[in-house]
Amino acid sequence: MKxxxxxxxxxxxxxxxxxxxxxxxxxxxxxxKIGQRHKIEVEGADRYFNEQIELRQKKLQKLKCPIVISKHTRRDGGGYLDQLNLMRKEVK
Structure with a gap:
């Protein structure tokens, strides 16, 4: 575990x-929680956010509604929000 x-x-x-x-x-x-600091188990947290992305993608497919995609992205091109926006584009 990391x-x-x-x-x-x-x-x-x-x-x-x-x-x-x-x-x-x-x-x-x-x-x-170690002392006053929280330490996150990375794989479990990644799994949680990936599940949230999949759930939202399924909801968008069911709704078939127009999707507003933010033009603001991180400079390094990474991040869960950027991945979610890419998935939203695929739903169209």
Whole structure:
């Protein structure tokens, strides 16, 4: 198992720190608290976000609604939000 800090994980995946922190705090993401810091289990968190992307993709396919895609992407081209936007393009 590989663990990461909240800031490092959020930055590497293109997510907001506050989002990742709140998901850790409420138990949605697999994390352990060491002292006053949360350490995220990377594979489990990646699995959670990939499942969320798949669920949203299925919902979009069912709705067959127009999709608004943000033009703002990370400079390095990575991140879950960027992947979600690419999947939204494929649904069209």
């Amino acid at each position: 663990f990461s800090g909240i800031k490092e994980y959020a930055n590497s995946r293109g997510l907001a720190y506050t989002t990742v922190y709140s998901l850790c705090r409420d138990g949605t993401l697999p994390a352990v």
